[in-house]
Every structure is written in structure tokens, then in C-alpha cells.
Amino acid sequence: MNAPVMPETLAAPLPDALLDALQRMFGTRLSTTLPVRQQHGRDESVFDVPPPQAVVFAETEAEVAQAVAACAAHRVPVIPYGAGSSLEGHLLAVRGGISLDVSRMDRILRIDAEDLTVTVQPGVTRKQLNEALKHEGLFFPIDPGADASLGGMAATRASGTNAVRYGTMRENVLGLRFVNANGEIVRTGSRAKKSSAGYDLTRLLVGSEGTLGVITELTVKVHPLPEAVSAAVCFFPTIDAAVRTAMQVIQIGVPIARCELLDANAIRAVNAHDKLGLKEQPMLLMEFHGSEAGVAEQAAVVQEVAGEFGGEAFEWATTPEARTRLWTARHHAYLSGLQMRPGCRAVTTDTCVPISRLAENINASIAEVEAAGLPYFIVGHVGDGNFHMAYLLDPALPEELATAERLSAQMVERAIALEGTCTGEHGIGLHKQAFLRDETGDEAVAVMRAIKAAMDPLGILNPGKVFAV
Amino acid sequence: MNAPVMPETLAAPLPDALLDALQRMFGTRLSTTLPVRQQHGRDESVFDVPPPQAVVFAETEAEVAQAVAACAAHRVPVIPYGAGSSLEGHLLAVRGGISLDVSRMDRILRIDAEDLTVTVQPGVTRKQLNEALKHEGLFFPIDPGADASLGGMAATRASGTNAVRYGTMRENVLGLRFVNANGEIVRTGSRAKKSSAGYDLTRLLVGSEGTLGVITELTVKVHPLPEAVSAAVCFFPTIDAAVRTAMQVIQIGVPIARCELLDANAIRAVNAHDKLGLKEQPMLLMEFHGSEAGVAEQAAVVQEVAGEFGGEAFEWATTPEARTRLWTARHHAYLSGLQMRPGCRAVTTDTCVPISRLAENINASIAEVEAAGLPYFIVGHVGDGNFHMAYLLDPALPEELATAERLSAQMVERAIALEGTCTGEHGIGLHKQAFLRDETGDEAVAVMRAIKAAMDPLGILNPGKVFAV
Secondary structure, rough: OOOOOOOOOOOOOHHHOOOOOOHHHHHHHHHHHHHHHHOOOOOOOOOOOOOOOEEEOOHHHHHHHHHHHHHHHHHOEEEEEOOOOOOOOOOOOOEEOEEEEOOOOOEEEEHHHHEEEEEEEEEEEHHHHHHHHHHOOOOOOOOOOOOOOOHHHOOOOOOOOOOHHHHHHHHHHHEEEEEEEOOOOEEOOOOOOOOOOOOOOHHHOOOOOOOOOOEEEEEEEEEEEEEEEEEEEOOOOOOOEEEEEEEHHOOOOOOOEEEEEOOOOHHHHHHHHHOOOOOOOEEEEEEEOOOOHHHHHHHHHHHHHHHHHOOOOEEEEEEEEHHHHHHHHHHHHHHHHHHHHOOOOOEEEOOOOOOOHHHHOOOOOHHHHHHHHEEEEEEEHHHOOEEEEEEOOOOOOOHHHHHHHHHHHHHHHHHHOOOOOOOOOOOOOOOOOOHHHHOOOHHHHHHHHHHHHHHHHOOOOOOOOOOOO | OOOOOOOOOOOOOOOOOHOOOOHHHHHHHEEHHHHHHHHOOOOOOOOOOOOOOEEEEEEOHHHHHHHHHHHHHHHOOOOOOOOOOOOOOOOOOEEOEEEEEOOOOEEEEEEEEHOOEEHHHHHHOOHHHHHHHHHOOOOOOOOOOOOOEEHHHOOOOOOOHHHHHHOOHHHHEEEEEEOOOOOOOOEEEEEOOOOOOOHHHHHHHHHOOOOEEEEHHHHHHHHEOOOOEEEEEEEOOHHHHHHHHHHHHHHOOOOOOOEEEOOHHHHHHHHHHHHOOOOOOOEEEEEEEEOOHHHHHHHHHHHHHHHHHOEEEEEEEEHHHHHHHHHHHOOOOHHHHHHOOOHHHHHHHOEEEEEHHHHHHHHHHHHHHHOOOOOOEEEHHHHOEEEEEEEEEEOOOOOHHHHHHHHHHHHHHHHOOOOOOOOOOOOOOOOOOHHHHHOHHHHHHHHHHHHOOOOOOOEEEOOOOOOOO
């Protein structure tokens, strides 16, 4: 069992000299008030950890560098903070320290439309970026659901609904600037589409969860808005039928842009929340991007495959307004799902397996949760082999948390046996450290620790995350 | 100027105890004969370095581990060797040591057609893999020209003609096994399409040029053979017109599968070599993959764009035989080009810039080489912003090497100013170490060195490459 890492005892008080130094740098942008600290010490995870001891709001890269250097001088932890939408305890101050909020670093620095790249500060959110891009006929595809910051999305190697076609942050970040543990600024990558120049520090930072550096600038790929976009929902007699349709669509090479699963529980939740009147059956929500002819061709293939698995009641949407209505179901699923059990907290799984093993993983996971009797719902990026099962827990019943953790551990064990991963897109954080070891082995974790020790010898950068240093 | 790193003085003789140990492990698969050593100490680069002191031919991962552990015990360098087709001095024994030849580890371990993944030993070559895959209706797209080994292609982050659509080794390696500097086996990644599980060790090893570990197994993505493939050549009045056509094709989002440039010099060379009878004008060689309708649609768009830039004499090929004839020009360009100046050696550049800056980089590079009066030819993966200019040098005239190095340095300086990279796909090796520093800065190189020191504290893994440790 993968018990959550327990927070350490309360950290020592912050040194006065550090607070004085931060006060000089940040003035009123240093806060030690409890509400601000609490806001920076709370996330979607189930952990109850004391908030950071102070919060600073950086507005420039130089300020990030100064803050990290000051914390290094006093050996005080620094926890980067973007939009606060991470799910695995990434932002929790388990060793005390300073929350370094970069959300005010929210400028889009350059849009290079001819090269399909943009350069942004880390606090820019994906919706903000897409709003600016649409005037250029471009879009940024990574959509993890929340309106996350791009710095945070890079730090957790986020992906989401469009990853099946456009890849994840791993594929879409071309270069970075970050502040290292000494407070120095490091540049990685370039605006070239490919490079063989030395170690791939860009992709080492992507997914490093704030433990190797504080990202201060990102250059990411963007894409031309497709000439035609078509979305469809389709309902299936069973989850298995929906999943097998998704599997076959991927296996025959349809370049589908989105391929999302909602189970009947999730549909019931969004129907209750948004009065959508959808059939309360397993549903695939798909989107096709391309030329008019290409989209029609893809849609026809998918419709045929779905038909073979009993898929019916196709509903198509080609205008932005009609697509928005269909996507409401997906985008509201998580919050609607939580409202199915008022006052509940959720433990959400994130396994990802090779596409041929997806039905096996989902079917077994459903059998286990049904046997355990916990309320749950499923949403999934099934085109990637990734899905989320949310267990809805009554916080007053600690045995439910234990049950959810047991079910989650069983699912992860199975995903690893199926040659998959414990986390497709949420990251390790506090919650999955034992799973990381199970998945990749002691030797790989030892290499990760050696890199961490080399790049952050004092252990001040988001300590206790990925592995307990 | 980026003078080549000079080899150190001759290494100390190998310790007898190490030779005895390797003899016990490898028997007749240990060689200290001069021809075998010379064969493992020679590549396409212009460096003249003494050969490795011994060569071992590993047949299993366990043997790789044992060989590395033995070398570590004696602090003797280990240089991984695949197909020997690298271009920047990667395999040269600049500090002496053992060449660890993995070319006999050439088994395709698994083809998981349903998941579009294959798992191979590092000595499997790309042609060998494609031969095995074609019976499954699949292909492996990365084509660097040479029939390189997949281990070597991963180690140099290779790409080539299909990268414009399918990405490079960076995007196509899902997971690895490697032997670290202690002789331990480390696993990275999984067969899942995406993951957020800890630091991205897979992509740290990809492009590490044998300096962080010896790759012993790779799981890579493969792709369904497209339903339709169409290739075309088109001739242009000027290089600039050809390059601007490629730029516009990329910028409007045509999913072209290959987009290669040959200049008139390269065409003259392949005409002389292969009697192809091609017009001796700048040429784009393009390939389209997709459905029948999709391919036709792409081709029509490209033909229109080319026409705007004076492109003419389109020649189409849709059968495999006809395509092979067109691609002969590209695949024979390098060797044909060398034969234009009998006895010559080549210095080949590899800059890659954002697509909008490509014409500027190519045009200025041509003006410089023409002014200097060196024979040259150009081939290029122009859809990626990457091209190679080969300067043809008389080895008896050292001033020609100096001129080529000066021209290469000017081109790199310009590519960096244009926000590109000194190497799109060949790697740093011995040749581009100063360029790496110019490109990414001292801080990033310091991070790379810290990682190298953490993962290989004795400095035995391919020492002197990427940076002189």
C-alpha cells in the first residue's frame, strides 16, 4: 500500500534575516498573513499540511532569482506556485518554507506566428494564451481541464484532452529559462524545432515538479487553427464497448484530436448539474481537426468502428457554439461529480497503459470499486490509454480513505504489470512516491536522486516531492 | 573560432588485470589487434585520433554491465559503438580506453503492433527494423541516411528526412534500459504513450552521446504504413525560391512527411554518380502520407505554393519503385558529393533555425562559401529549418580545413543569433563543444557537467565528448 507521505513536524520559524531580506525585495508583495498562506497551502489533494510560512509574489525573473538566492542563503525551502491547480500535493509546504507565487508573471512575451512558437512568462494560463492566439489563427492545444499556468503545466508534464493528437508538455515545450538552486538563470533549448545540442535540460525540467528549478519563461509550440473542426458524442451499451471503440480508432491510425470517455455516473452528474439531458450511458466525446474533407473522412471511419461496438445516437457539432455545449459535459464532469456526494473529497487515479491493455485496466478497476461499494465516476483520455477514476469519500469516515487508497494501489499495480505508468499526467507529488519506485525500480530512482542532489545540493527546491529527499 | 578539441596525449597502457578480466568475460570477442581497433576508431569526422586500446563485442546486456563494471574498477574509459556512422567524433578514443561494440545485440525483442511500439536491442539498425515491420503494416520513420543502429540514433538524438512529420528520436523513444557508470542496469519509461512519473530519464539519455550510460534496450514508437504515399520532385529557379516554398508549406500547416532540398551542386553530383538526368537546378523532394484523398489534397496545396515561387517540372511518383528512383538522389547525395572532388574529406554543418529564418541562414551561408571559393554542396531537411552544407576539402591543404572551420563558425554564430541551434541532428561530439557553450550559455553547460559528474563520477563513460570533462 502506498500510504501518503506524512508531513514532517512543524518547520522551524523563518529566520528574521530572511524575512527582512524578502521584505526589502518584495515590500507589500511579501505576505505572512494566514489567509494568504492558507490559500497557497491548499490544493485538490487529500493531505492536511500546515501552510507555507510566507508567500512572495514575484513580478520578474530577477525577483525569482533573488528570492531563491535568499532562501538558499538561509537553507529555507522554496515552493513555486502558479495557479494552484495541481492534484498530488505538489504545492504543499511539507518542510515549511516560502511559497514563490509567479502568477503575476503573466505576460505573453512574443507570438512568432510564422514559426508556430510563443514565448510566455510562467504565470500565463492556457485560456489566456488561447485568447491571445485566436486573433492569429493559432491555438495552444494542451488542455488539462483547469485553467492552469503554463509554468505549472510544464512542471507537472501536463497533458489533457488534445494530447492524443498534439502531444503533452513534453512534446510542446521547445525551451525554457529557469532559476536554479543558487539563484542563477539557466537557458535551455532554442526556437529551433529540433536540436542535438547537449543534454536535454528542457525535458529534464518538464515534469520535475519544481524540485530542480523555478521556471521563469517558456517557449512552446502552437498550432494553426484547423480549417475544419467537428465534434461528436456517441453512446455505448457498455464501458467496454466504448473503450474498445477508442482502442480501435487509435490502432487504425485515425488522427483524432480528442477522444474522451465519460461513464454513466459522470453523465448523471453533468445532467444533474447542467441539465444537459444526455443519455445516461457510457459516452465517447470525440473531436476531429483537419480540412473539410479530412474531417469528414475521419468521422466516417470512426462512425463505422463505433457501430461495430454498438455505438449509437451520434450527435454532431460543427459550429463553435454546438461544440461548446458538447464539451460542457467533459469540462464540468469533475466538479459535477463531486457534487453527487455533497461534502465529499475525491481521490483521483491517473494510470496510463498501452492502448491494447486499456479495456483490461478499466474493466478490472470497475469490478474492484463496485465490490468495495465506494461511490465513483470515470472520465478518461482513452485515446492515450489514460483514465481517471474519482473515488468520492466522506471525510468523516477515515475507512473510506483507506479503501480508496487500497483500490488506487491495486489499479497502479495492475497498470505497471500491463507495462503502463502510475501517472499519465498528474505527476508524483506527495502521493505516488512509492508507486514511482514500484514502476521504475530503485536504480532509476537513485539516478533521479543523484540528479536532484547535483542540481540542488541544499535540498531547498520544493523538498519532499517526487521522492522524500 | 571553434577549433576542434585536440586529442590528449597517448593514454596509459591498459592494466593487465583489466585485460585479463575482459578476456575471461569475452574470450575471442575481446580484440586488441590493430585492424579491429582502427575500424572502431574511425568515423566520418576530420579528426585523427589513436584508436581505442581494445574492442569488446557484447552480446547481452549482462555483458555490457560486466564490461562497464570492469572498466570502472580500473578507471578506464568505455566508448559505446553501434554502427560507427556518427559524424562528430563521438566514437573516437580521445582518452584511450575500450570500444564497447553492441552491434551484435541486434535482436528485435518484441513488436507490439496493437500498441504501435517495438522493443529492440541497441544494435538493431533502422533498415533491419523496417524490414521486420513491413510484414506488420508498420514502419519506423526516423531516417538519418546511414543505416545507423537504434542505440546510436538514440544516443545522438538523430532525426533525418521524416522528422518534419514524425519527430526525432526525442519524440519516438518511449523507454530505455541502460547500464550506468557503476555497471548497474537502469530502466526508464514504459510502454504507455505518456507519463508524468518522475524525472524524464529517457530523454536525458537520448542525446547524451554515450556519456551518461550505455543503452542496452529501447522501446520506440512505430507508425502504420500510410494508406497512400506520393512523392514528388520540383525544380526552382533559385535556392531562395525552393526554401521559401518549404517555409510556406510548413507555415500553412500541410502535414508533409518529407521535405528535402538539394542544391544544383548536389544534383550535378547525383547525376554524375547515378545517371539520373535530373535538371541541375535547386530541387525540393517531397513526400505525402495519408489517405488517397488526403495525399491528393496535400499535393495540390503544395503544387500551388511551389508555382507561386516559380517551381516547375513537377514529377510525381506513387509506386514504391518510382519513389525509390526519386529518393536515390537524396540518399546518394552525400557520397556522390564527396566524389565530386576525389580524395577529399568533408566538414558538414548542421545548423537548424526557426523556419522563418531559414532562407536568411541559407542565403548568407552560400554567399560566404562562394566568396571563400571552397567546393561545397547542400542537402537539407528544410521542413525542419535544418540543412547541411558539406565543404569539400583537400586533406593536403590544411588552409582549406581552416577556411571550412571559419565558415562553419560563421554559420553557427548566425544560426544562434537567429534563435536556432548549432546542431539539428548530428550532436556535439568533439567538434561543437565551443558552439554548445555559445548557444546555451555557461550556466546550462554547468548544469550538464553537474549531471555528468553525478551520474559518472569517475568520468569513464565516453569521456571528452559533449564537453571536455
